[in-house]
Amino acid sequence: MKLGATGVAASALAAGCATVAAERKPTSPATPLAGAPELTKVDAPAKPTEPQRRKLGRTGIEVPVVSMGVMNADNPNLVRAALDAGITLLDTAHGYQDGRNEEMLGTILPGRKRDSFVVCTKILVKTLDRTTGLFGKGTRGEEITEKLAISLKRLGLDHVDVLYLHAQSARAGVLHEDLMKALERAKQDGKARFIGVSTHKNEPEVLRAAVEGKLYDVVLTSYNFRQDHHLEVQKAIGEAAAAGLGIVAMKTQAGVYWDKEKTKPIDMKATLRWSLRDPNVHTAIPGFTTFDQLQDDLAVLHAPELTPADDAKLRDQNDPKLAGLFCQGCQDCLEPCRMHLPIPELMRSYMYGHAYRNREAAQSLLLALDLPGTPCDDCDSCPVVCAKGFDVRERIRDIVRLRDVPREFLI
Amino acid sequence: MIGPFALALLLATPTAASVKLPAHIDGWKLAGQPVSYTPETIFEYVDGGAEAFLQFDFQDLTAASYVASDKVEVRVDVYHHRDAARAFGIYSQERRAGSTKMPGRLEGIASPDHLEFVAGPYYVKLALLDGGAPAILPKLAEAIAAKLPGTRTAPAVLACFPDTGKRPRAEKMSARDFLGHAFLHDAAAAPYEIDGAHFRLFAIEGKNAAEARAMVAAFRAVAKLPKADVSAEGAVTLTDPLNGEVLLMWAGRWLWGAVDEPSPRRQALVEELGRRLVKIAVPVSAE
Numbered sequence: 001m002k003l004g005a006t007g008v009a010a011s012a013l014a015a016g017c018a019t020v021a022a023e024r025k026p027t028s029p030a031t032p033l034a035g036a037p038e039l040t041k042v043d044a045p046a047k048p049t050e051p052q053r054r055k056l057g058r059t060g061i062e063v064p065v066v067s068m069g070v071m072n073a074d075n076p077n078l079v080r081a082a083l084d085a086g087i088t089l090l091d092t093a094h095g096y097q098d099g100r101n102e103e104m105l106g107t108i109l110p111g112r113k114r115d116s117f118v119v120c121t122k123i124l125v126k127t128l129d130r131t132t133g134l135f136g137k138g139t140r141g142e143e144i145t146e147k148l149a150i151s152l153k154r155l156g157l158d159h160v161d162v163l164y165l166h167a168q169s170a171r172a173g174v175l176h177e178d179l180m181k182a183l184e185r186a187k188q189d190g191k192a193r194f195i196g197v198s199t200h201k202n203e204p205e206v207l208r209a210a211v212e213g214k215l216y217d218v219v220l221t222s223y224n225f226r227q228d229h230h231l232e233v234q235k236a237i238g239e240a241a242a243a244g245l246g247i248v249a250m251k252t253q254a255g256v257y258w259d260k261e262k263t264k265p266i267d268m269k270a271t272l273r274w275s276l277r278d279p280n281v282h283t284a285i286p287g288f289t290t291f292d293q294l295q296d297d298l299a300v301l302h303a304p305e306l307t308p309a310d311d312a313k314l315r316d317q318n319d320p321k322l323a324g325l326f327c328q329g330c331q332d333c334l335e336p337c338r339m340h341l342p343i344p345e346l347m348r349s350y351m352y353g354h355a356y357r358n359r360e361a362a363q364s365l366l367l368a369l370d371l372p373g374t375p376c377d378d379c380d381s382c383p384v385v386c387a388k389g390f391d392v393r394e395r396i397r398d399i400v401r402l403r404d405v406p407r408e409f410l411i
Numbered sequence: 412m413i414g415p416f417a418l419a420l421l422l423a424t425p426t427a428a429s430v431k432l433p434a435h436i437d438g439w440k441l442a443g444q445p446v447s448y449t450p451e452t453i454f455e456y457v458d459g460g461a462e463a464f465l466q467f468d469f470q471d472l473t474a475a476s477y478v479a480s481d482k483v484e485v486r487v488d489v490y491h492h493r494d495a496a497r498a499f500g501i502y503s504q505e506r507r508a509g510s511t512k513m514p515g516r517l518e519g520i521a522s523p524d525h526l527e528f529v530a531g532p533y534y535v536k537l538a539l540l541d542g543g544a545p546a547i548l549p550k551l552a553e554a555i556a557a558k559l560p561g562t563r564t565a566p567a568v569l570a571c572f573p574d575t576g577k578r579p580r581a582e583k584m585s586a587r588d589f590l591g592h593a594f595l596h597d598a599a600a601a602p603y604e605i606d607g608a609h610f611r612l613f614a615i616e617g618k619n620a621a622e623a624r625a626m627v628a629a630f631r632a633v634a635k636l637p638k639a640d641v642s643a644e645g646a647v648t649l650t651d652p653l654n655g656e657v658l659l660m661w662a663g664r665w666l667w668g669a670v671d672e673p674s675p676r677r678q679a680l681v682e683e684l685g686r687r688l689v690k691i692a693v694p695v696s697a698e
Contacts, residue, residue: 072462074504074583077654078591096460098505098527126486126540130456131446138540200454251454287462289588291653 051086051301054282057246059194059217061118061161063089065276066301069250069287071096076108081291083108083117085298091220091248091285093122093166094151102154110156119155120220120248122166122198123147125179133170133202141182148186162218162246163192169201174209174216184215194218200251204229204236211243218246223281224254225274225314228388234278241280249275249284268293269300270310277306333392336383339376342369343384343392350399363402375400430489430533432475436554439485439547445475467501467586468493470532477551483539485551489559490534496566496597498534500584502527508581508602514549517556518565520580521548528552530559568599568614571687573680576605589615590654590670594629608674612684615666623664630659660685 052065067089068082074097079090090109092101102121109117123144127136148163163186168174174197186192196218199206203221210216219240223233237247252275258264268286275284288294333343345365353362375396376382382393434441449471453461456474464472470491477485492498499518505527510520519528524539526548535555537548569582582601589598600613617623624641631639634649634657644662651657651670658681659668665688669677 071460072466074585075591075654081591081653093460095457097463098507100505100507103507126538289466289591290593291591292593294591 049302052304054279055246056218056248056282057241058244059162059246061194061246063118063246063283064301065283065304066272066297067091067118067248067283067285068297069285070101070105072287072289074100074104075289076104078289078291078294079105079108082288082294083112085294086301087294087297088116089118089120089283089285091120091250093124093164094147095122095124095166099150099154102151106154106156114157118161119157120162120164120196120218121148121151121155121160122164122220123151124166128167128173130167130169133168133173135173135176135179139176139178141178141185144179144182145185148191152191159191159193161192162194162196163187164196164198164218164220166198168197168199168206168209171205171209171212174206175213180213180215194246196220196246196248198250203233207233207236207240207245210245211240216245218248220248220250220285222251223249223275223278224252224271226254234280237278237280241282247281249281252284252286267310267313268296270306270313272297272300273304273306273310274314276300276304330387332387333384336385338379338383339372341371341375341396343396345369346375346396346399347390347392349402350395353399353402359402359405360407362399363405363407366400366403371400371403430473430491430558432473432487432489433554433558436477437547437550439477439479439551442476442478442484445473448472448474463504464490464492464501466588467497467504469501479547483544485547486538486540487551487555488536489555490536492532492534495529495531495564496584497586498529498532499566500586502529502534503583504585506580508578510580512580513552515553517552519552526552528556530556533559535559566599567691568616568688569601571614571684571691572599572601572612573683575680576603576676578602578604589613590651590657592630592633594626595666603674603677603680605674605676608672608677610669610671610674610677612669612677612680613667614684614688617664617666620663623661623666626666627659627661630657662689665689 053062054065055061056063064086066087068079068087068091070079070090070092073079083090090105092105094102096102105119109119125135125139125143127139128134129136144165152158152160163183165174165179165183183192183195187195194217195215197206197210197216198220200222203223207219207221210219221233221237223237224230227233241247252272253268254266254271256262256266256268258266272284272286275281286297288297331344334340337343346369349362349365352365353359376393377397379393384392386392432441432445448456450465450469453464453469453472456472457464470493472491473489475487477487490498490501492501506520511522513519513521513526513528517528517530519526526537528535535552537551539548566584572582578601582599585596585598585600587593587596589595589600595615598613598615600611602609602611615623615626617626620643624643627641627645630649630651631641631647634651636647636649646658646660648656648658654670656673657668657670658678659666660681661667662685665685667681667684667688669681
């Protein structure tokens with residue numbers, strides 16, 4: 001017996017998509033979120049029930065606008081169902097599930113026509129300093145060669161379509177000479193059709209470095225409506241796409257929930273469509289682990305335009321109260337504060353204490369600041385209006401109490 | 412005076428960041444301050460792989476390095492999960508079937524330059540950089556494990572899978588979305604090969620008997636079986652349109668069964684699995 005029942009699965013999924021497409025109402029052009037420049041409108045599909053595809057930059061590969069981030073999936077039947085339903089680009093990495101993710105794909109892909117799918121993997125070079133984005137001493141291009149050989153063996157393939165240098169966040173990392181040579185060698189040897197770089201931090205710098213490096217064909221980048229700097233990312237994506245690079249968006253699900261407590265889920269179809277409204281994004285790789293989630297992604301694959309209803313869903317809950325704990329350091333708060341408090345640093349301390357739960361770091365930062373004994377208590381009202389919607393006064397009053405906790409109690 | 416916030420901090424659940432890694436181990440020295448990551452920031456450290464950790468209720472991570480006098484470096488990552496079962500779960504997802512067990516009493520696997528082990532709610536990964544003698548890894552692992560609280564025993568459900576035909580050290584645990592169904596959570600599965608047939612036995616623990624029956628009802632709906640009251644215990648063979656034939660049994664808070672290729676011998680194994688599962692003590696929360 002063949003494992004799984006993907007023929008049945010594919011027809012069930014296709015039926016689901018047809019239903020979704022049939023139920024869609026005509027919509028007016030989508031409006032961008034506040035502050036976002038108008039983007040070129042993506043033409044509506046002639047046949048709404050067909051999977052929508054875009055060209056992955058100069059690679060020339062026609063990819064579905066919705067692809068599959070395989071990283072969490074351990075069920076081969078889910079991948080089979082996705083492939084059969086038209087999600088033909090699969091994104092994995094050498095390190096996902098310590099290699100088990102590639103091995104799982106290796107149970108599926110060798111039995112399929114090689115041109116029926118696109119597989120992308122990533123290699124993380126172990127000397128990468130995640131904090132600085134720079135490579136340390138002992139960085140060897142051979143590590144890429146060796147790990148790629150292992151990845152190909154796991155996948156049961158003789159080449160991957162895109163080989164990414166994984167998790168880059170600095171120009172110097174992207175342009176590391178030895179690593180670029182190794183990547184180029186992989187391409188020359190036919191083990192990778194195209195070369196890419198992935199980034200989830202300092203994305204604009206990485207996108208521009210990828211253009212500068214000339215070697216890279218594709219960039220896999222974080223891109224979602226909740227990024228503080230999404231306009232900057234959008235601009236850099238535009239520059240990279242104009243230079244001919246293929247753009248793949250990740251983290252399009254924007255954290256999945258609006259709130260830390262995970263009680264308010266973000267509408268997945270809306271946020272995925274938000275990333276795809278940018279015509280310079282050629283595909284996105286949401287991860288999914290259930291067949292219901294696959295159905296949602298297939299609905300977007302067949303109808304990727306951001307609708308006014310989607311837009312409203314993304315606006316309505318973008319409440320400052322749910323802004324999270326991360327101060328973006330805009331410094332707009334400094335001038336209004338009558339006590340001249342170092343508010344960005346205090347917000348950072350608050351983040352250390354509450355988000356990182358690193359009480360020692362929070363206290364160290366507080367003690368290094370020249371603070372009055374009872375900051376905020378001398379003002380009847382606070383004139384500071386935080387750009388991210390933080391209740392600055394409340395947070396300062398909360399965190400400064402940590403100054404009085406004896407060090408040995410800071411567990 | 413300690414205020415309410417500070418008091419809350421003091422009463423907070425200990426985190427991986429609070430794990431005091433030994434400063435020195437057998438000639439190795441902790442290099443710099445360990446860095447901690449939370450569910451909000453783990454993406455900065457493990458990129459897309461972070462989702463897998465979050466699925467197993469990742470709490471926080473302490474990342475550190477040890478260096479020896481000859482500058483050889485070992486990277487140590489201590490992942491703290493909600494409980495021992497969740498820590499074992501992510502370990503089981505990353506463990507390669509048939510991996511070499513690490514020396515000593517810890518549950519872990521070892522290769523020349525990597526070692527991973529679980530201890531209570533902690534999943535710990537060690538990686539030897541720049542070459543160096545791999546013998547250091549077990550020593551470091553033991554020293555680090557000694558600082559970690561919690562049980563050292565594997566989840567009880569794993570001992571319930573019959574040995575006949577079972578692939579060694581290949582069990583996997585899934586916190587959610589087992590078989591691609593959102594209604595199936597907290598599952599353990601073990602691969603078998605008998606007479607050329609490959610199949611998996613699985614066990615799913617509901618929060619209580621009512622939830623287990625609800626899972627059965629949802630599974631019946633997926634298979635388009637007629638609606639029916641689900642009895643306290645029972646068995647059914649159903650056709651999951653996405654995973655093929657599934658042999659399903661249930662009693663109390665447990666569901667168990669087999670999926671993938673049929674085999675004339677798997678029924679007996681499934682029944683044996685069930686007999687063992689129902690003997691596992693009921694947690695207080697499920698009574």
